[in-house]
Amino acid sequence: MTATDFDIATLRARRTxxxxxxxxxxxxxWVADMDFGVAPxxxxxLTRLTENQEYGYAARDGVLxxxxxxxxxxxxxxxxxxxxxxxxxxxxxASFSSVMAFSEPGDAVLLQLPSxxxxxxxxxxxxxxxxxxxMRDDGTGWVLDLPASVDPRSRMMIFCHPQNPTxxxxxxxxLEAVADFAIRHDLIVVSDEIHADIVYPGSTHVPLxxxxxxxxxRTITITSATKSFNIPALRCAVMHFGAPALKERFVSRxxxxxxxxxxxxxxxxxxxxxxxxxxxxxxxxxxxxxxRDWLARTIxxxxxxxxxxxxxxxxxxxxxxxxxxxxxxxxxxFLDKARVGLNFGETFGADxxxxxxxxxxxxxxxxxxxxxxxxxxxRRR
Numbered sequence: 389m390t391a392t393d394f395d396i397a398t399l400r401a402r403r404t405x406x407x408x409x410x411x412x413x414x415x416x417x418w419v420a421d422m423d424f425g426v427a428p429x430x431x432x433x434l435t436r437l438t439e440n441q442e443y444g445y446a447a448r449d450g451v452l453x454x455x456x457x458x459x460x461x462x463x464x465x466x467x468x469x470x471x472x473x474x475x476x477x478x479x480x481x482a483s484f485s486s487v488m489a490f491s492e493p494g495d496a497v498l499l500q501l502p503s504x505x506x507x508x509x510x511x512x513x514x515x516x517x518x519x520x521x522x523m524r525d526d527g528t529g530w531v532l533d534l535p536a537s538v539d540p541r542s543r544m545m546i547f548c549h550p551q552n553p554t555x556x557x558x559x560x561x562x563l564e565a566v567a568d569f570a571i572r573h574d575l576i577v578v579s580d581e582i583h584a585d586i587v588y589p590g591s592t593h594v595p596l597x598x599x600x601x602x603x604x605x606r607t608i609t610i611t612s613a614t615k616s617f618n619i620p621a622l623r624c625a626v627m628h629f630g631a632p633a634l635k636e637r638f639v640s641r642x643x644x645x646x647x648x649x650x651x652x653x654x655x656x657x658x659x660x661x662x663x664x665x666x667x668x669x670x671x672x673x674x675x676x677x678x679x680r681d682w683l684a685r686t687i688x689x690x691x692x693x694x695x696x697x698x699x700x701x702x703x704x705x706x707x708x709x710x711x712x713x714x715x716x717x718x719x720x721x722f723l724d725k726a727r728v729g730l731n732f733g734e735t736f737g738a739d740x741x742x743x744x745x746x747x748x749x750x751x752x753x754x755x756x757x758x759x760x761x762x763x764x765x766x767r768r769r
Contacts, residue, residue: 394751399423404621410729415758418731420552420704422618422749424672426657427665430617433656446652451659456611456626459662463585466598468628472635476647477623477654482610483510483546483578486627489641490576491516491543498538498545498575502706502736502743504552507580511546520737523554529697530554530706532562534569544576545569549596550583553706553736553745555699557591566596567603576634577607583702585616585669588677591700597630604630608638615702616669617661624654676703679748679755690763703749709733710742712766717741726765728758 396415400407406421437443453470460466476482483506487497493515499507501520511518519542524533530551547566550557558566570577579596587593597607612625629635650658661669680698683705687696693711707730709718716724719732722744733743748755 414727414729416729417747427668429660429664430657433660448655455659455662466595472629474627479610479625480506482627485642486578489638496539496542505735507546538573546578548580550701555702557587557700579609581611587701613658613661622654624650624658705746718744726761
């Protein structure tokens with residue numbers, strides 16, 4: 389069985405949230421979780437743990453940070469010091485703790501919309517004020533539209549790069565504009581780069597903090613191997629601080645013990661993925677590109693009223709369904725009428741009920757069944 393050779397029965401038998409959130413007759417295409425296997429290097433690393441019964445307190449000090457530094461150098465030409473990192477279990481923890489470390493209740497935090505929902509929670513649940521910065525559909529894709537001014541109490545920006553849910557891979561020129569904006573308004577930037585590997589030919593990922601020391605000194609890069617190597621349940625992530633002083637500020641506000649630490653399975657799997665998993669990932673990226681291109685063609689031909697801008701990155705399609713003139717949210721319509729479980733657009737911002745997010749990281753026959761059901765639901769209407 390290859391990494392992508394799974395049928396619906398096999399996928400449904402997995403004890404994953406993706407395949408058990410909805411009723412059994414619903415095909416899920418929601419949470420950012422791939423319906424594939426994992427790299428052989430990851431399997432070997434976890435097998436070694438099991439065979440050796442290495443379930444005691446782990447001796448892995450510095451291993452993840454060093455693997456992160458190797459990966460950034462090799463993949464993006466970005467030289468980082470492992471000492472400027474903190475290992476933790478989850479990037480949602482990283483976003484919440486960063487907001488709490490670098491702002492106060494009542495302060496404002498800028499966020500591009502539509503947005504990954506936990507980023508909104510990181511701002512609002514900690515008593516900060518979310519300042520929405522809507523992206524703009526220019527007719528070919530979703531683009532940044534940075535404001536001319538900011539709230540006087542703006543302290544931070546959470547920046548999703550590549551962007552979830554629109555699938556934008558920002559150009560160097562756009563990143564330079566973001567850097568200039570952050571410096572001009574004295575903002576700390578949390579740059580979520582978890583989808584950095586999943587960038588299609590024609591686009592390139594440039595880490596925000598790699599642009600120059602001035603933006604690095606105010607950037608916290610958060611990332612993990614969980615999206616590109618399909619291991620979210622193993623709970624392992626990295627925060628990188630673009631300057632030692634930035635890390636010192638963080639640690640003075642957030643005791644690192646409060647963040648916990650990644651499990652030994654997460655560390656060993658991540659190191660194996662970053663050091664030895666690239667050949668497997670290259671095959672997966674080619675497969676995802678085929679799914680993406682088929683999806684874009686099919687939606688354009690078979691789903692009038694639905695617009696999909698071709699994502700340059702991620703395995704997520706942001707579907708504009710406003711042309712269907714639905715009596716309910718787009719996500720609810722496709723759940724009720726097609727028995728397809730998408731991410732509801734309104735969870736990415738109150739103004740996006742006419743949108744839905746579709747995860748196309750699934751075997752091609754499953755994707756065809758999903759889109760077939762959606763097409764039939766629209767035709768019946």
